[in-house]
Amino acid sequence: MAVKYNGVRESRPNRFNDGFGSGKELAEKFKGGCLKRADRSFSQGLQCQEINGMQAVVSIEDSVLIAHAPQGCTGCVSMMADGYKVGQIHRHVEHVKNPRIFVTNLDQKSVVFGGEQRLRDTVKKAVERYNPKLVFIFTSCASGIIGDDIDAISESLRSEYPDQVIVPIHCEGFKSKVCASGFDATFQAINKYILKGEKADKQNNLVNLFAPTTISYRDQLEMERMLGLLGLEVNYVPFYSNYEKIKRIPAAAASTAICKVFADEFMLELEQDYGIPFSHTVMPIGLRNTDKWFMGIAKLVGKEEEAQKIIDAEHKRIEPLVDEIRSKLEGKRIFICGGTGRSFAAAALVSDFGMELVGLQTPTYDADAQIDIEYLNERQKDYVVDIANMEPFEQANLLRKLKPDCFLGVPTSAHKLGIPTTHVLDGKRPTLGYDGLIYLGNKMIDQLSNPGFNRNLAAHTKLPYKDSWYEQDAFKFITANV
Ligand code: SF4
Structure with a gap:
């Protein structure tokens, strides 16, 4: 019998979440089966899988999210609230809501005596206040370590609240260094507790x-x-x-x-x-x-x-606009940072504009990334790849050395180094499809011609790094190297 996927991304073979190399080097090693798993002896900060899990369901109507966690585990909620509210405004929602997120606020006492009562009290409050259809319960490192049995608690809550679907999600941060594991944990729970294997008319x-x-x-x-x-x-x-x-x-x-x-x-x-x-x-x-x-x-x-007819018609419409953008961006040196899917896709996009890729930060490297990198390697000179879930200090170091003309993606440090920066992950502006490509191209041109914001930010911001860090190898903390 096939072993069921456990929801931890690292458990899949040939998936790498720490490392570095040049694009060509990585592609060659992966192809030859000699890319090795690495680790970091120092890490500045990882995005936790619990946040990805919460983000996946935060905008579902009639739902509440309960983090069975200390308060700090919901620190990224402000980012979610911002995106959720802007999304509602774009969808012309009249009464814009905050996301309905609760935290059980586990403290020292709960760690000693257990957090079950806090979870029960929080579910009660959430149901009384919002009467939701769906109650998503997220675990955390703390609830996982003390061993609160959220499956059993959820089961008993189901008889107390028969009108609610209670969905426990196992996304303890320590289980995975790949934040996308949080998506898997959430979808597995959706399958188990909402879809329940029930077939539907096709x-x-x-x-x-x-x-x-x-x-x-x-x-x-x-x-x-x-x-x-x-x-x-x-x-x-x-x-x-x-x-x-x-x-x-x-x-x-x-x-x-x-x-x-x-x-x-x-x-x-x-x-x-x-x-x-x-x-x-x-x-x-x-x-x-x-x-x-x-x-x-x-x-x-x-x-x-x-589909081919539609693609041909779209190309006819879009290609002259791409040519116009290329005439302004061709040869510009760019650094990209994003999720695995988005960073490689954005690198293919800049190739449409004739830009030179100098560096790329991606959280993971796997067979999918290999397909993309082979495509890029045919179109680009060699470039640096940093396999990192965040790690802003490495981004800062690389950018100081590579000195790109512009930056696309998640600027953990780039915006404060005075580099014209364009975001591709903010969920507010078009990025996708044929029209999104034109919007993004024009946005990059705009950033390059108006670098004042980033320059001012750099002039008034102090990054926490000494010159001695910039002189060192950006990858010095990566052990058991690729
Ligand atoms: S679940 Fe763990 S890794 Fe995630 S935010 Fe909480 S303490 Fe940090």
Whole structure:
């Protein structure tokens, strides 16, 4: 019998979450099977999987999220609240809400005597206040270490609150250094406690489109428009969805995801449990990737010819605009940092604009990344790859040495070093599909011609690094090197 995936990304073979090398070096080593797992003897900060788990469901209507954790574990909630509220405004929601997030506030006493009562009290408060359909309970390092049995507690809460679906999610931060494991933990719980293996009547033109929170509303509309051109109805989940849309997942004829990492494991599970085939290609950023992503889903539903016609028409419309952008960006040296799917997709995008990639930070390296890096290696000179979940100090060091003209992605340090910076993860602006590529290109031109904000920020900010750090090897803390 096949062993079921345990939700920890590192448990998959050939997945690397620490390391470095040049693009060509990494691709060669991975191909030859001699890329080794590494570690860091010093780490400045990792994104925790609990946050990814919470982010995956934060915008589901009629839900509350309960972190069974000390208060600090919900420190990133302000970021989620910002994205969630902007998302509602873009969707013309009249009364904009905060996300409904509770924390049980585990303290020293709970660590000694157990946190069960705090969890029960919090669920009671959440149900009394909001009467939600869904109650998501997230574990943390603390609740995991003291061994609070959230499955058993949830089971007994189900008889107390029969109108609520209680969904315990095992996402203790210490279980995985890859924050995307939090997506897997959440989807596994959704499958177990909401979908429950129940089969649904199939709808032939229905497609599940899995989207993370960092997708803007304009991007959602663009993806729905493109799939609509193939006559497909989109079940857009879990971002801004609801209980009914989640229950509809098994009725779909096929699944695809906007992000390459977000739901890849879940789509595999849906294929195994409900017979839903899925397309797993790339993130639709840039010309080549948008074509590939679109054709991937078209193949699944047998509409390749129609898709090719649409791609040709879109290219005719978009290519003159890409040429115009290329004339302004060609040769500019760029550094990219993002999630695994997005960083590689963005690197393909800058290749459309004739830009020179000098460095790339990605949280993981695996077989998917290998496909992307081989594509990049054919188009780019060699460049530095830092396999890092955050690690702003390495970004600062690399940027000081590489001196790129601009930066695209998550600027943990770049914006404070005076480098013109464009974000691709803020979920507020278009990034995806054919129109997103033009928006992003123009945004980079804008940043390059108006660098005042970053220059002023650099002039008035002091980063915590000494000159001696910038002189050292950025990867000196990576042990058991690639
Ligand atoms: S769950 Fe653990 S790793 Fe995550 S924020 Fe809390 S203490 Fe940190």
